[in-house]
Amino acid sequence: MYTKIKRILAAMICLCLFVMSAIPAVSVSRYFTDASISLTQSRFKWFYGREKNSIDVVYIGSSAIYKYDINVQNWEDYGFTSAGLCSAAQPFEATRYLIEETLKTQSPELFVIDIRQLVRTAAAEATGDEIYTDNKFETYYSSLFSSLKHSYTRWKMINSVIEDKETALSWNFEFLRHHNKWQDFESVEEMIYELTDDSDYQKAASINGISVTSFLTPIELRDYESITEKLEVPQKYVEILDDLISYIKSEDINVLFISTPSKSKKSQRRIQNWLSDYFESKDCEYIDYLDYIDEIGLDENTDFSDTLHTNLYGAEKWTRYFGAEVNRRIGKPEHSKKTVSQWNEALANWKVEREKLAAELDVRIAKKVG
Numbered sequence: 001m002y003t004k005i006k007r008i009l010a011a012m013i014c015l016c017l018f019v020m021s022a023i024p025a026v027s028v029s030r031y032f033t034d035a036s037i038s039l040t041q042s043r044f045k046w047f048y049g050r051e052k053n054s055i056d057v058v059y060i061g062s063s064a065i066y067k068y069d070i071n072v073q074n075w076e077d078y079g080f081t082s083a084g085l086c087s088a089a090q091p092f093e094a095t096r097y098l099i100e101e102t103l104k105t106q107s108p109e110l111f112v113i114d115i116r117q118l119v120r121t122a123a124a125e126a127t128g129d130e131i132y133t134d135n136k137f138e139t140y141y142s143s144l145f146s147s148l149k150h151s152y153t154r155w156k157m158i159n160s161v162i163e164d165k166e167t168a169l170s171w172n173f174e175f176l177r178h179h180n181k182w183q184d185f186e187s188v189e190e191m192i193y194e195l196t197d198d199s200d201y202q203k204a205a206s207i208n209g210i211s212v213t214s215f216l217t218p219i220e221l222r223d224y225e226s227i228t229e230k231l232e233v234p235q236k237y238v239e240i241l242d243d244l245i246s247y248i249k250s251e252d253i254n255v256l257f258i259s260t261p262s263k264s265k266k267s268q269r270r271i272q273n274w275l276s277d278y279f280e281s282k283d284c285e286y287i288d289y290l291d292y293i294d295e296i297g298l299d300e301n302t303d304f305s306d307t308l309h310t311n312l313y314g315a316e317k318w319t320r321y322f323g324a325e326v327n328r329r330i331g332k333p334e335h336s337k338k339t340v341s342q343w344n345e346a347l348a349n350w351k352v353e354r355e356k357l358a359a360e361l362d363v364r365i366a367k368k369v370g
Contacts, residue, residue, distance in 0.1 A: 039211055040087045042204035044147035047083045048105070049205070054339040055106045057082040057326055060098050061114030062090045064260045066211045067309035070316060072347040074323040079332035080109075081343060084209070087147065089140040092118040092237070096244050097157035099253065101148060109330040111248075111255045115275065115286075118241075119259065122233045123267040145171050207353055208346040212315040214360035215305035216368055221261075224269050224290055230277070231270035238278075245282050256329075257286040260318065261293055263307040289322070296321045301369050312357045 043066065047055075057080060059065045066086045074080055083106075085098045095113055102108065124130065141161070148154045155172055162168035204211075233241075248255050257279055259272060272288055279286035289296065296317050298304075303314030310318055335343075 039204060039209075040143045041147045042201040043084065043086070043209035043211070045201055046205045046209045047085060048149065050083065050106070051336060051339050051342075052105050053107050054081060054335060055083045055102075055108055056080040056330060056333045057110045057112060058099075058102050058106065058108045059084040059086060059112045059114070060090075060095055061086050061112075062117040063088050063309060064114045064116035064262065065112075066209075067213070067305070068260050068315050068318045069322075070210055070212060070319045070350070071208050072210065072343065072350045073316065073319045074326070075343045076347055077320065078323050078327040080323075080326060080330060081333075081335065081339065082326075087140065087144040090117055090144055091141075091161045092121070093160045093240055094144060094157050096247050097153050097160065099248070100153045101151075104153075109254065109333065110326065111253060112326075113255060113257050115257055115259055116262070118237060119264070119268050119271050119275070122237045123231065123265065123271045125234050125236075126231055126271065127267050129267075141171065206346065207350045208343070210350060210353075212310070212312050212357070213305050214357040214364065215311055216302070216361060216364040217304055217306045218301045218368060219263050219304050219307050221263055221290075221293065221300055224264075227266055227269045228273065229270050230274040231267055232274055233271060233278070241278065241282075245284060255284070257284060258322075259286075259288045259290060260310075261290045261296070261298060262304075262309065264290075287325075289318075292321070302365050312354070312361050 059069060059082065061084075063086070066084050069082070069084060071082045071084075074082060085102060092115070099111060102111075145154070145158055148157070158171045159165075159168045162171055247253075272290075276286060276288065298310070298314055298317055303310055303317065305311040305314075
């Protein structure tokens with residue numbers, strides 16, 4: 001009996017030692033992920049570093065947000081602060097948990113939730129299309145999961161997004177996914193540099209994580225108003241929406257659902273038509289900004305970086321138009337001297353960066369549009 005007790009205690013001690021040693025390794029292993037996700041990690045790190053209760057508006061969604069929004073422009077024009085807990089192709093299942101994560105340190109006046117990724121995945125599932133390869137999903141999941149602090153909220157989010165429990169466990173303990181990448185370092189010096197270099201973060205933080213570009217792709221938007229048919233959202237996503245709406249209503253959270261304007265498939269537009277009715281039935285506000293192209297002033301020849309995102313000029317127009325809507329809802333909140341100083345500094349840094357991007361974009365427009 002005594003021997004059995006000793007074995008149990010020894011096993012418990014070993015487990016505790018493993019957990020204590022694994023948690024730092026998990027955090028470190030985030031730096032071994034694809035370089036393309038470093039901006040997302042920087043954006044989240046910037047958010048975590050904000051003064052408590054200093055963010056007025058929080059955006060949640062995919063690149064449909066961070067390729068459109070210029071937060072310091074809204075600061076200059078309307079006086080409100082904002083942050084985006086956004087990542088490429090962000091799974092809609094994560095939305096509730098990102099709200100939870102926000103409320104640990106911030107009390108925003110408004111949450112803005114973009115539903116583009118919900119529309120794309122729901123339309124793909126409803127029609128039998130495939131929109132991403134497994135390798136793409138790996139990158140997109142890494143982008144989101146590796147950007148959050150370790151917590152029970154993160155654990156819940158991963159287990160909600162990843163259905164296979166064994167796979168979810170490996171995402172919760174990223175060391176299990178990336179442990180073999182230690183061998184990629186050729187020297188201790190290289191390893192130390194990679195784990196301590198924060199140049200990406202410093203650049204992103206200097207302009208509050210803004211991610212708009214100077215790329216240019218002239219596009220042709222369809223006459224979406226002529227598409228009136230509806231395509232029912234698969235039950236899986238209806239249940240996710242029901243759960244999210246139940247949560248935000250029970251917690252009395254102010255939420256606006258939106259779709260930013262971009263080129264989309266007919267099936268996606270039909271999904272949006274169905275969702276418009278759904279949100280109305282749930283007494284939730286939803287605005288499809290594809291219906292407001294002319295009001296926003298978007299130019300198909302000069303304002304898009306690709307078929308799914310605006311470039312600098314398109315983002316400035318979107319930010320100005322949507323910022324006015326946010327301002328109408330929340331006004332101009334008060335901020336501490338520390339927050340005012342930080343945002344004014346970021347605004348000054350952005351104006352320098354903006355001139356560089358504008359010069360690059362003007363050259364591209366001259367070549368393509370004439």
